[in-house]
Amino acid sequence: MSETAEGLSLRQSRPRYGEKIIRSILALAAFVSIFTTFGIVVSLLIPSIEFFLEVPITDFLFGTVWTPLFKNGEFGVIPLLSGTIVITLIAIAVAIPLGLGASIYLSEYASDRVRKVLKPTLEVLAGIPTVVFGFFALEFLTQAILIKIFPEIEVFNALSAGLIMGVMIIPTIASLSEDAMAAVPSGLRDGAYALGSSKRQTAMKVVMPAALSGIVAAFVLGISRAIGETMIVTIAAGLQPQLSFNPLMGMQTMTSYIAAAGSGDLATGSIEYKSIFAVGMLLFLLTFIMNIFSIRLVRRFRQAYQ
Amino acid sequence: MNQPNEITMHLDHSLSARGASIPPETSDPVFTLDNVSVLYGDYSAIRNVTLPIGRNEITAFIGPSGCGKSTLLRSFNRMNDLIPGAHLTGTVAYHGTDIYGPNVDPIEVRRKVGMVFQKPNVFPKSIYENVAYGPKVNGAKGNLDDLVEECLSRAALWNEVKDDLKKSAYALSGGQQQRLVIARCIAVKPEVILMDEPCASLDPLATAKIEDLMVELASDYTIIIVTHNMQQAARVSDRTAFFTAELDDNGIRHGRLVEFGRTRELFSSPTDPRTEDYISGRFG
Numbered sequence: 001m002s003e004t005a006e007g008l009s010l011r012q013s014r015p016r017y018g019e020k021i022i023r024s025i026l027a028l029a030a031f032v033s034i035f036t037t038f039g040i041v042v043s044l045l046i047p048s049i050e051f052f053l054e055v056p057i058t059d060f061l062f063g064t065v066w067t068p069l070f071k072n073g074e075f076g077v078i079p080l081l082s083g084t085i086v087i088t089l090i091a092i093a094v095a096i097p098l099g100l101g102a103s104i105y106l107s108e109y110a111s112d113r114v115r116k117v118l119k120p121t122l123e124v125l126a127g128i129p130t131v132v133f134g135f136f137a138l139e140f141l142t143q144a145i146l147i148k149i150f151p152e153i154e155v156f157n158a159l160s161a162g163l164i165m166g167v168m169i170i171p172t173i174a175s176l177s178e179d180a181m182a183a184v185p186s187g188l189r190d191g192a193y194a195l196g197s198s199k200r201q202t203a204m205k206v207v208m209p210a211a212l213s214g215i216v217a218a219f220v221l222g223i224s225r226a227i228g229e230t231m232i233v234t235i236a237a238g239l240q241p242q243l244s245f246n247p248l249m250g251m252q253t254m255t256s257y258i259a260a261a262g263s264g265d266l267a268t269g270s271i272e273y274k275s276i277f278a279v280g281m282l283l284f285l286l287t288f289i290m291n292i293f294s295i296r297l298v299r300r301f302r303q304a305y306q
Numbered sequence: 307m308n309q310p311n312e313i314t315m316h317l318d319h320s321l322s323a324r325g326a327s328i329p330p331e332t333s334d335p336v337f338t339l340d341n342v343s344v345l346y347g348d349y350s351a352i353r354n355v356t357l358p359i360g361r362n363e364i365t366a367f368i369g370p371s372g373c374g375k376s377t378l379l380r381s382f383n384r385m386n387d388l389i390p391g392a393h394l395t396g397t398v399a400y401h402g403t404d405i406y407g408p409n410v411d412p413i414e415v416r417r418k419v420g421m422v423f424q425k426p427n428v429f430p431k432s433i434y435e436n437v438a439y440g441p442k443v444n445g446a447k448g449n450l451d452d453l454v455e456e457c458l459s460r461a462a463l464w465n466e467v468k469d470d471l472k473k474s475a476y477a478l479s480g481g482q483q484q485r486l487v488i489a490r491c492i493a494v495k496p497e498v499i500l501m502d503e504p505c506a507s508l509d510p511l512a513t514a515k516i517e518d519l520m521v522e523l524a525s526d527y528t529i530i531i532v533t534h535n536m537q538q539a540a541r542v543s544d545r546t547a548f549f550t551a552e553l554d555d556n557g558i559r560h561g562r563l564v565e566f567g568r569t570r571e572l573f574s575s576p577t578d579p580r581t582e583d584y585i586s587g588r589f590g
Binding site: 111112185187188189190191192193194195196197198201205206209210 | 383385388390413414416417420421423425427428429430431439440442443444487490491494
């Protein structure tokens with residue numbers, strides 16, 4: 001009798017240490033990126049605050065001259081901001097139409113055989129190091145092509161950097177948009193065809209709107225990559241901060257300033273050194289706002305369609 | 307052995323009142339199938355079907371799974387064209403014109419022959435835009451309010467949605483969505499409506515509404531319905547085609563038309579033993 005009572009014990013028979021260890025390792029993996037982000041913010045924040053104690057924040061945000069390396073240099077970030085915006089605009093003007101066009105072709109028009117070859121080939125573009133793209137922009141695009149069309153173009157110019165950056169972003173936009181469109185239930189396509197829609201009408205009026213949240217997310221990710229891209233602009237767009245919207249001129253972006261100044265021999269603790277962190281902070285905030293905005297946008301489209 | 311069993315007697319009760327006025331032979335066919343087979347690559351899903359579809363009648367296709375009835379339905383509006391490798395032999399004549407002949411645009415065929423699917427496939431748009439979609443892609447311009455109201459009324463949905471036309475169609479229940487799909491279909495002004503198990507995903511109440519609607523629509527439209535539900539075929543259809551899946555000499559499964567006739571007769575006195583077995587629930 002007593003034996004059966006003991007046999008019925010439902011208490012844990014032996015400790016399961018492995019479970020706890022695995023759990024801790026997995027949690028650590030998840031938290032590393034959060035801690036890193038937090039660490040970046042803190043490390044940006046302290047030198048940035050020190051910077052703004054010396055340079056008024058209004059001078060920084062609204063000043064139109066950026067000459068940090070000169071004696072009595074000025075710290076108006078507008079030229080870096082305009083450089084970033086001009087090059088980003090050129091890049092998305094290339095990447096959005098071509099990327100979206102490629103995704104519509106892949107998802108709605110291409111046969112299975114063509115898609116199986118084309119999609120991985122396109123994704124190889126995303127694997128090319130950006131430094132290669134940068135030299136391609138400078139040595140080939142500018143020297144061999146653009147200079148023949150625009151003889152007055154500068155050797156370092158925003159146009160070549162923006163165009164090549166656009167090409168670099170195409171696979172990101174194409175691949176993510178294609179995923180979004182491929183996920184649209186085939187019943188919707190059948191419904192559209194059964195109402196007498198052509199292929200184009202089905203793609204444009206039913207599939208694309210149904211995949212809109214995913215497509216918008218792809219655009220935003222593409223734009224974020226353009227804003228954050230460093231190597232192409234450092235190599236091909238030059239290092240002259242100037243407030244101009246002429247893409248044939250050289251420009252400096254926020255990222256290329258950070259890269260150039262950060263790799264120079266600035267004295268730690270100098271105002272020039274701290275300016276790197278102020279620009280980095282601004283860049284961080286811009287992409288952060290973009291991401292928040294895109295999450296909102298995606299959520300709004302989803303709500304409308306479910 | 308020939309005593310009517312319970313199921314056939316029950317079906318007999320639910321036979322539609324319309325059935326009585328249907329002539330024995332189809333006199334004015336909208337569609338005439340002649341020796342139609344549909345192949346996917348080398349594999350034929352359904353073989354050698356010859357069948358007329360009468361104007362303003364409801365024709366039901368019944369039979370076990372895999373008998374090719376849905377495949378056959380999709381050949382009436384060339385939806386099988388969208389499946390790579392699908393291929394049709396024989397003729398599908400629409401008012402005497404082979405819709406698979408040269409110079410036939412499948413898009414034009416689909417404007418004349420609408421389709422309602424098993425799962426309500428409303429578009430992720432507003433209720434209004436769902437109905438207006440077909441006319442718009444077919445070139446309609448200007449104000450479509452009257453057309454939208456007419457089609458929603460015709461689909462017995464207007465009273466339920468008239469204040470919510472701008473709301474997403476996804477907010478509707480399954481039965482309402484299926485009626486919206488029917489409204490969307492008739493907005494293109496087709497002559498024929500194909501229905502591929504339109505009530506398969508609906509509850510009995512929503513099913514009853516769709517069935518009433520089908521009978522109502524048959525005064526203006528020719529309807530072909532594929533259904534697994536034999537009572538539904540008995541309740542709504544004028545003529546029934548019974549299909550079955552067979553193995554050929556090489557052991558390849560394919561669909562065959564076994565029997566076609568007035569629904570009343572097919573259900574009360576089937577001529578083929580396979581039909582009798584199926585409708586009395588002995589197999590399939």
